[in-house]
Amino acid sequence: MAVVDEEALAPPQYMHSTIAAFPATAELARRCAVPLGVSIQPLAESPDVPELPVVDHTALGGVVRCSECRAYINPFVDFLDGGRRWQCNICGALMPVKSNYFSPTDASGRRADVAQRPELSSGSVEYIATKEYIVRAPQPPTFVFVIDVSMQAVASGMLAVAAAAIKASLDDLPGEDRAQVGFLCFDSAIHFHRFRPGCSHPDVLTMPDLDDPFKPAPDDLVVNIADNRAAVEAFLDALPSMHAEARSADSCLGSALEAGLRIMQHVGGKLLAFSAALPTVGKGRLRPREAPQMLGSPSEYKLLSPDDDPKAQGLYYRQQAAEFSRQQISVDTFFFSPGYADVASIAAVSRFTSGQAYHYPAFTAAADGARFHADLVQDLTRTTGFEAVMRVRCSRGVRVLNFYGNFFIRGQDLLAMPNITSDTAFNIELEHASEPIAPGSKVTIQGALLYTNAKGERRITVHTLAIPVATRPLDVLQAADAEAVANMISKRGLDTVLRTGLAQGRDAIHSQVAAIVRAHHTASGAQAGGPGGSGAGPAMSLPEGLQLLPLYGLGLQKTTLFRGGNDVKSDERAALVYRALGMPVVCSTPLAYPRMFALHSLKPGEAEPIDTEAEDARAAAEGDAYEPPPTAGFSELRLPPVVGLSAASMDRAGVYLLEDGAEAFVWVGDSAPAALLTELFGVASFTGLDTSNAAMPVIGTELNGKVHALLEALADTSPMLPRVRVVVQGSGTAVEARFQARLVEDQQATLGGLASYREYLAQLNREAATGSAAAAGKHPMQLQPPAQVAPPPTGGFTRQ
Numbered sequence: 193m194a195v196v197d198e199e200a201l202a203p204p205q206y207m208h209s210t211i212a213a214f215p216a217t218a219e220l221a222r223r224c225a226v227p228l229g230v231s232i233q234p235l236a237e238s239p240d241v242p243e244l245p246v247v248d249h250t251a252l253g254g255v256v257r258c259s260e261c262r263a264y265i266n267p268f269v270d271f272l273d274g275g276r277r278w279q280c281n282i283c284g285a286l287m288p289v290k291s292n293y294f295s296p297t298d299a300s301g302r303r304a305d306v307a308q309r310p311e312l313s314s315g316s317v318e319y320i321a322t323k324e325y326i327v328r329a330p331q332p333p334t335f336v337f338v339i340d341v342s343m344q345a346v347a348s349g350m351l352a353v354a355a356a357a358i359k360a361s362l363d364d365l366p367g368e369d370r371a372q373v374g375f376l377c378f379d380s381a382i383h384f385h386r387f388r389p390g391c392s393h394p395d396v397l398t399m400p401d402l403d404d405p406f407k408p409a410p411d412d413l414v415v416n417i418a419d420n421r422a423a424v425e426a427f428l429d430a431l432p433s434m435h436a437e438a439r440s441a442d443s444c445l446g447s448a449l450e451a452g453l454r455i456m457q458h459v460g461g462k463l464l465a466f467s468a469a470l471p472t473v474g475k476g477r478l479r480p481r482e483a484p485q486m487l488g489s490p491s492e493y494k495l496l497s498p499d500d501d502p503k504a505q506g507l508y509y510r511q512q513a514a515e516f517s518r519q520q521i522s523v524d525t526f527f528f529s530p531g532y533a534d535v536a537s538i539a540a541v542s543r544f545t546s547g548q549a550y551h552y553p554a555f556t557a558a559a560d561g562a563r564f565h566a567d568l569v570q571d572l573t574r575t576t577g578f579e580a581v582m583r584v585r586c587s588r589g590v591r592v593l594n595f596y597g598n599f600f601i602r603g604q605d606l607l608a609m610p611n612i613t614s615d616t617a618f619n620i621e622l623e624h625a626s627e628p629i630a631p632g633s634k635v636t637i638q639g640a641l642l643y644t645n646a647k648g649e650r651r652i653t654v655h656t657l658a659i660p661v662a663t664r665p666l667d668v669l670q671a672a673d674a675e676a677v678a679n680m681i682s683k684r685g686l687d688t689v690l691r692t693g694l695a696q697g698r699d700a701i702h703s704q705v706a707a708i709v710r711a712h713h714t715a716s717g718a719q720a721g722g723p724g725g726s727g728a729g730p731a732m733s734l735p736e737g738l739q740l741l742p743l744y745g746l747g748l749q750k751t752t753l754f755r756g757g758n759d760v761k762s763d764e765r766a767a768l769v770y771r772a773l774g775m776p777v778v779c780s781t782p783l784a785y786p787r788m789f790a791l792h793s794l795k796p797g798e799a800e801p802i803d804t805e806a807e808d809a810r811a812a813a814e815g816d817a818y819e820p821p822p823t824a825g826f827s828e829l830r831l832p833p834v835v836g837l838s839a840a841s842m843d844r845a846g847v848y849l850l851e852d853g854a855e856a857f858v859w860v861g862d863s864a865p866a867a868l869l870t871e872l873f874g875v876a877s878f879t880g881l882d883t884s885n886a887a888m889p890v891i892g893t894e895l896n897g898k899v900h901a902l903l904e905a906l907a908d909t910s911p912m913l914p915r916v917r918v919v920v921q922g923s924g925t926a927v928e929a930r931f932q933a934r935l936v937e938d939q940q941a942t943l944g945g946l947a948s949y950r951e952y953l954a955q956l957n958r959e960a961a962t963g964s965a966a967a968a969g970k971h972p973m974q975l976q977p978p979a980q981v982a983p984p985p986t987g988g989f990t991r992q
Contacts (some may be wrong), residue, residue, distance in 0.1 A: 193660040200313060201656075202657050203241050204777075205238045206232065207231070207315075207637070207639065208231040208675075209230045209673070210228060211228065212673070213668050214660070216629050217628070224668045225704070225711040226668060226677060228622040228623065229676075229680040230620050230637055232618055233615075233616065234655065235613065239825070245317050246318050246320065247317050248320045249320075252292055252293055256311070258282065258287055261283035262585075264640060268656065270301060271289070275303055276289055277289060282588075284588060316654070321650035325652065330649070331459045333646055335373050335463075336374040336461065337463075338448050339376070340378060343440060345466070345468035346435050346438045349558070349561060350466065351431065351432050354564075355428045357565045357568040359428040361572040365573065366573070368418075373415065373424060374415070374452075374455055378447070379442060380443075383396055383397070384398075384399065384408055387413075387424070387427075389419075402447040402474030405447050405454065405474075414459065442473045443468070443471045444475075445467050449463070453515065460610060461578065462522050462611050464568075465525050466526045466528070467527055471538070478499065479503075480532045481495065482762050482763075487761070488757050488758035493694060496690055496766045498536055509539075510544060513544035513600070514544065516541065520578070521545065521610050523547045525541065527550065535762075535767045536762065544598070544600045545598075546599045546600075548771070548912075550912060551767035553763065559884070567911075574614050574615065574911075575614040576612070577611065579644045580609040580642065580643035581606060581608055581609065584605050584607075584639050586635070589624060589627045589635070590622055590624060591625045594687075597618025597619060598774045613911075615910075617774050617776035632661065635658070636659075664715075665714075669735060670735040673737050674738050675780075676777050678780065678784050679776070679781070681700070681701050682783075685698070685701045685748065685753075686753065690769070697754050698944045709734065709742065709959070712738070713961070742956055743937075745784075747936040750936055750944055751783055752768055755940075756943025759926065759930070782853045783853050783854060786837060787852070788837055788851075789833075791847045791899060792845070792847050792864070799898035799901055800898070800901070801829055802830045826908050836937060839932075844862055844863040846864065847868060850934055851903065853906075854914055855914050856903060856914040857927070858872075861921050862878075869881070871893050872893070873889055874896075
C-alpha cells in the first residue's frame with residue numbers, strides 16, 4: 193500500500209473515516225463488508241486539537257485550487273517539473289504553478305517551503321475568502337426568538353427560564369456589538385415586539401390573522417443589541433409577568449414561524465422556537481396521532497416521520513424548511529409539552545435547516561430548568577458560522593452514495609447549512625464509481641465549508657483525508673475503526689427505521705456487524721492456509737481496531753433509538769433520531785456503549801483536572817512507556833476506571849454514574865451506607881432521596897462536587913446536557929427499568945435487548961461459520977469478550 197504522511201491528514205475530530213485502507217475494487221469492498229464512510233465535523237472544538245492555521249492567498253489573486261474540479265491544493269498533491277506544475281489528487285488534472293507561488297522541489301518532489309505553507313503541510317486549514325466567494329456583504333449575526341406564551345408555557349416555568357437564559361447570553365452572542373435580536377410571542381395570536389429608538393420598552397403589535405401572517409412594521413422588529421441593550425434587558429425581565437395571567441391554551445406555532453421568517457428573511461440568521469403545546473390553530477396545526485397501541489407495533493415508525501396527512505398539515509414544517517434554508521435561516525426547536533407534541537413533524541424544520549431539536553417532556557422549572565437554561569446558553573453562545581455551504585469532493589474511482597445529517601441537499605455534493613456550529617456533524621457514505629482505482633494509489637476525500645464567521649469574515653475551512661488503497665481483505669479489515677463503523681451503521685440503521693420500522697433497523701445493524709465478523713473469519717482463514725481457518729489454530733479474534741464492534745452493535749440495538757417496547761414515547765424517540773443523525777463519533781460511541789463509573793470508590797485525582805506538570809514529568813521519566821490518563825472535557829478531567837455494563841460488575845453497597853450523552857443515571861445500591869448518601873445527596877436514608885427530580889442535587893460536599901464536575905466534563909463534547917435521574921435499587925420504577933435497559937452486557941426483556949453480550953458473541957460465532965468449512969465440523973471463530981471493556985474515546989482519538 194502507498195505510504196501516507198499521517199501528520200498531514202485532517203485530524204479525526206474533523207474527519208473520522210471508517211477505514212484507513214480503502215478497498216481497491218467494489219468486489220473487495222463487498223467481501224470486506226465494512227461500510228465506507230466518513231464522519232465530518234467541520235468546526236469541531238476539542239482540547240487536543242489546535243486552532244486551524246489561517247491561510248491568506250489574497251496576494252496570489254485567489255485561493256490556489258484546481259481549475260478543473262475546483263478542489264483545493266493540499267498536502268497530497270504532486271509537484272512536477274521541478275515545482276512548475278502540480279497534479280490534482282482529486283481529478284488528476286495538471287495545473288501550472290503561478291510564479292508568485294513557485295518554490296523549487298527536491299528529488300522526491302517536496303517543495304522547499306512546505307513548512308511555511310500550512311495548506312501543503314496540514315490536512316485542515318482555513319482560508320480567508322477572496323471576493324469571488326462573496327455574493328453579498330456579510331450580514332450581522334441575527335437571532336429571532338419565537339416564544340410560546342400560552343397558559344402551559346407560563347405555568348410550567350418555561351417562559352421565565354427562557355427569558356433568564358437569553359438575558360444571560362447577551363454578552364456572549366456571536367458577533368458581539370454587531371449582533372441583532374428580535375422577539376415574537378404567540379398563543380392564539382401572534383405578538384410582535386417593536387423596539388423604537390429611545391423607548392425603554394417595546395411596543396406590542398398583536399396579529400390575530402393566522403392564515404396570512406404579515407410583517408406589521410417596516411423596521412424595528414429586529415434591532416442591534418448594543419444600541420438597544422437596556423430596552424432588551426427590560427423586556428426580558430418583564431416578559432414572564434407580562435403573561436402571568438395567560439388564559440389561552442391554544443398554540444399557533446406554524447403561523448408564528450412564518451411570521452418570524454418574514455421579519456428576518458432580508459438578513460438571515462438563527463430562529464429559535466419554543467413550543468409548550470401541540471399547535472392547534474393557524475397554519476401547521478396538528479392533531480394527536482400517537483395511540484398507545486402503535487407503540488411497540490410494526491407501524492410505530494410512522495410516528496417518527498412528519499405526518500403526511502394533508503388535513504393535519506404535518507408536512508407544512510418540512511415545506512417551510514425549504515424556504516427558511518433559501519433565506520439563510522436556521523431553526524432550532526425547543527419542546528416542553530406535558531403531552532404529545534409531534535416532535536417528528538415540527539422538528540423537520542430544524543432538520544432541513546441544519547438546526548437542532550431539544551426535548552424536555554412534561555417540563556417543570558424545578559426539575560428541568562437548570563438543564564434547559566444551560567442548553568439554551570450553549571446553543572446561543574457556541575461557535576457559529578452563518579450562510580454556510582459544504583461541498584465534498586472525492587478522487588477518481590470513488591463517489592458519495594449518501595449523506596446523513598441535518599441539512600438541505602442542493603446538489604449531488606453540495607449541502608446547504610444556513611448556520612453551522614462547533615457541534616454540527618454529518619456523515620458521507622462512499623461507493624466505488626465506474627472508473628477503477630489504481631493499486632498503490634491513494635483515495636482522497638476533501639470537504640470544503642464556505643461560511644461567514646461571527647466577525648463578518650467569509651472563510652473557507654478545508655479538511656483533506658488521504659487513504660491508501662489496499663488489495664487484500666485483511667488489510668482493509670485490520671485498518672477498520674470500530675467507533676467510526678458503529679457511527680456509520682447507526683446512521684444507516686436510522687435510515688432503515690424511518691423507512692420501514694424499528695425491527696428492520698435493528699436487523700440492519702446486526703446484519704452489518706455479522707457480515708464484518710464473517711468477512712474477517714473468511715479472510716483470516718484464507719490467509720492462514722485454508723478455508724474457514726482450518727490452518728489457523730483453534731481460535732482467531734477480530735483485529736484490534738474492530739474488537740469492540742460486536743459490543744457496539746449490540747449496544748446500538750439496545751438504545752432508545754432502536755429497541756422495541758411501548759415504554760418509549762414517539763416524541764422522545766423522534767427527538768433522539770434527529771439528534772443522532774447529526775452525531776459525530778465522539779458522541780455516538782457512548783450512546784452505543786454508555787460510560788459507567790463507581791462513585792463510591794473514586795481515588796484522589798480522579799474526577800479532577802489533571803496535574804499538567806506532574807503528567808509532563810511522568811511522561812519524561814517513562815518515555816515511550818508513558819500512557820496519558822483518560823480525560824474528558826475542556827477541563828481535561830481525569831476519568832475514573834470504567835465499569836462494565838453488567839449487574840454482575842456492580843456492588844449493592846455502591847453508587848454508580850451511568851451516562852450515554854442523552855441521559856444519565858445515578859444508581860444507588862440498596863445497601864449503600866448512610867455516610868455515602870449524606871456525602872452525595874445530603875440525606876442519611878433512602879426515604880430522603882428525591883428520585884422524581886431530574887437533577888442531581890448540589891450540596892457543596894467534595895464527592896458531590898466531583899460528580900457534577902464529571903457530568904459537565906462528559907457533556908463537553910455534546911450539544912446538550914443529559915437528563916440526570918437518581919435510581920434506587922429495587923424501587924421497581926420505570927426509571928429503574930430504563931437504567932437496566934442501558935446495561936448493555938445483560939439480558940433485557942425488550943425487543944432488541946434479549947441477548948446478553950456473551951450470547952450475542954455466540955450468535956455471531958455461529959453466523960461467522962455459516963457457509964464456510966466451519967459448518968462442516970471445522971473450528972468456528974471464537975470471539976472472546978475483552979477482559980476489561982475499554983472506555984469510549986472522550987478527549988482524544990487514535991487513528992488506526
